[in-house]
Amino acid sequence: MPETPPPFDPDAYAALAAPLLGLALDPAWLPPITANLRVLAAAADLVADFPLPDAVEAAPRFEA
Amino acid sequence: MSGPAIPDATTIAAAIAERRSSAREIVAGTLDRIARIDGWVGSFTDVLPERALARADAIDAAIGRGEAMGPLAGVPFAVKNLIDVAGLPTRAGSKINRDRPPAVRDGTVVRRLEAAGAILVGALNMGEYAYDFTGENVHDGDAHNPHALDHMTGGSSGGSGAALAAGLVPLTLGSDTNGSIRVPAAFCGCFGMKPTYGRISRAGSFPFVGSLDHLGPMARSVADLALAYDALQGPDPEDPVATTRAPEPAAASLEAGIDGLRIAVAGGYFARGGDPEAFAAVARVAEALGASRTVELPEAHRARAAAYLITAAEGATLHLDRLRTRPQDFDPAVRDRLIAGAMIPAPFVERAQRFRRWYRDAVLTLFDGVDVILAPATPCRAPKGGQTHFVIDGVTLPVRANIGLFTQPISFIGLPVVAVPVRLDAGLPLGVQVIAAPWREDLALRVARQLERDGICTAPVAELG
Numbered sequence: 445m446p447e448t449p450p451p452f453d454p455d456a457y458a459a460l461a462a463p464l465l466g467l468a469l470d471p472a473w474l475p476p477i478t479a480n481l482r483v484l485a486a487a488a489d490l491v492a493d494f495p496l497p498d499a500v501e502a503a504p505r506f507e508a
Numbered sequence: 509m510s511g512p513a514i515p516d517a518t519t520i521a522a523a524i525a526e527r528r529s530s531a532r533e534i535v536a537g538t539l540d541r542i543a544r545i546d547g548w549v550g551s552f553t554d555v556l557p558e559r560a561l562a563r564a565d566a567i568d569a570a571i572g573r574g575e576a577m578g579p580l581a582g583v584p585f586a587v588k589n590l591i592d593v594a595g596l597p598t599r600a601g602s603k604i605n606r607d608r609p610p611a612v613r614d615g616t617v618v619r620r621l622e623a624a625g626a627i628l629v630g631a632l633n634m635g636e637y638a639y640d641f642t643g644e645n646v647h648d649g650d651a652h653n654p655h656a657l658d659h660m661t662g663g664s665s666g667g668s669g670a671a672l673a674a675g676l677v678p679l680t681l682g683s684d685t686n687g688s689i690r691v692p693a694a695f696c697g698c699f700g701m702k703p704t705y706g707r708i709s710r711a712g713s714f715p716f717v718g719s720l721d722h723l724g725p726m727a728r729s730v731a732d733l734a735l736a737y738d739a740l741q742g743p744d745p746e747d748p749v750a751t752t753r754a755p756e757p758a759a760a761s762l763e764a765g766i767d768g769l770r771i772a773v774a775g776g777y778f779a780r781g782g783d784p785e786a787f788a789a790v791a792r793v794a795e796a797l798g799a800s801r802t803v804e805l806p807e808a809h810r811a812r813a814a815a816y817l818i819t820a821a822e823g824a825t826l827h828l829d830r831l832r833t834r835p836q837d838f839d840p841a842v843r844d845r846l847i848a849g850a851m852i853p854a855p856f857v858e859r860a861q862r863f864r865r866w867y868r869d870a871v872l873t874l875f876d877g878v879d880v881i882l883a884p885a886t887p888c889r890a891p892k893g894g895q896t897h898f899v900i901d902g903v904t905l906p907v908r909a910n911i912g913l914f915t916q917p918i919s920f921i922g923l924p925v926v927a928v929p930v931r932l933d934a935g936l937p938l939g940v941q942v943i944a945a946p947w948r949e950d951l952a953l954r955v956a957r958q959l960e961r962d963g964i965c966t967a968p969v970a971e972l973g
Contacts (some may be wrong), residue, residue: 457851458847458848458851461850461851462847462851465828465832465850465851466828466832467831467832467835467847467850468832468835469847470835473835473840473843473844473847476840476841476844477844477847477848478848480820480844480845480847480848480849481848481851483816483909484816484817484820484848484849484852484856486813487813487814487816487817488813488817488852488856488859488860490809490810490813491810491813491814491817491856491859491860491863492856492859493810494807494810494863494866496859496862496863496866497866500862500863500865500866501862501865502858502861502862502864502865503861503864503865505719505748505749506705506719506720506749506861506864506922507705507706507749507922508704508705508706508868508921508922508923508946508947
């Protein structure tokens with residue numbers, strides 16, 4: 445197994461994920477979609493870097 | 509000549525109750541001003557003269573019969589067009605929703621304000637499907653900031669802020685998922701309240717992100733905000749997250765002052781990443797309140813990232829069928845973000861929701877030591893209309909994604925906030941978030957009222973025409 449996963453390729457990912465979601469993408473939409481995917485991936489990394497205890501559960505219904 | 513601005517709600521209600529004015533006179537004046545002014549501002553998408561005048565006549569007749577009237581009797585108001593208004597398709601800023609059948613009845617918030625005597629005069633412009641911080645709309649045209657027409661109103665409740673700042677109505681309703689009441693309140697220089705998550709029913713409004721959506725009032729005075737807030741409260745079985753708590757009216761304690769309140773300034777994340785003016789506005793408010801303490805909301809930058817992920821994923825889930833069938837009918841800027849949101853792997857979103865639980869618990873412990881926390885509402889004054897990037901701390905950033913960087917970590921855990929307007933100079937206004945613990949809107953309102961009484965926070969009508 446490789447020690448590290450290959451880098452995220454948002455163009456390839458969007459092209460493969462769209463049919464799964466039933467979405468037909470105009471090629472002109474791809475650059476902004478992949479730019480957004482990069483931002484979302486960075487946000488996900490930021491959240492994932494925080495060491496959450498296993499016992500912390502998501503609230504099934506958020507309450508203030 | 510733009511003519512006189514509509515007085516504030518408290519003044520109108522008193523004039524009508526004392527029969528110095530009739531509801532018909534007030535509504536006719538309101539409709540006239542909207543007709544003359546709104547072409548510049550673009551805040552209304554629907555004006556309802558027949559409905560409003562009929563309602564005004566009914567109120568005048570009831571007063572003539574000596575009937576007891578509600579605290580908002582005769583007060584005109586308008587609502588963001590994601591709130592149901594009987595007879596109108598609830599467009600939520602979109603082209604697609606215009607094909608929906610007209611709403612068969614008003615949303616809960618409209619019915620509650622009208623039960624208190626208020627009079628609905630129309631529906632207000634907004635960013636498409638509320639996924640917006642600018643107040644710009646490709647379908648209806650952009651709302652313009654009445655204080656500088658070539659600048660943004662902020663969004664997504666852009667029409668709600670602009671109609672107030674232009675003096676068209678004294679009271680509006682908006683929605684706030686990540687900052688959509690607090691941002692236009694700041695940019696348009698008015699007061700806005702995002703209550704505790706679950707406090708005000710959202711039944712009969714078009715959703716965006718169910719676990720983050722709030723409705724709330726906006727006004728030009730704190731007393732008006734409190735009157736509306738009190739009228740809007742109450743359980744509602746039609747909103748699955750509406751609280752079952754009994755209403756906790758806040759207007760009666762508005763003049764209680766701030767003695768005994770522990771007020772602190774949010775440091776760390778909330779003290780960097782904005783223009784100096786944004787922090788100067790907070791400093792002015794803090795000085796007026798004698799607040800010298802600083803507290804740090806832990807991991808606020810991650811909270812913002814988690815809110816961003818949840819918003820994109822939940823919003824995309826809501827709109828997936830429309831993205832499949834009518835993608836060309838979306839605002840491209842909204843469509844592209846929603847499509848990307850639909851592609852987020854589930855573990856990323858679940859992790860964000862778990863982090864949310866941790867962050868909520870960590871922030872709530874801060875309220876053991878403080879009652880109110882102050883933070884900037886936005887990182888800057890209103891950008892120019894159409895502006896796509898701004899420079900903050902020497903870094904060029906996209907406007908749309910970053911206007912809400914100080915509001916997102918607060919709404920993420922549903923804390924109540926009153927956004928107060930601050931004028932540092934003759935330039936555009938700024939806003940400060942007055943943040944309280946869950947269910948303590950009363951404290952945020954008391955602080956806002958003290959700032960208003962001391963002349964630190966005012967919401968004058970823009971000079972137009």
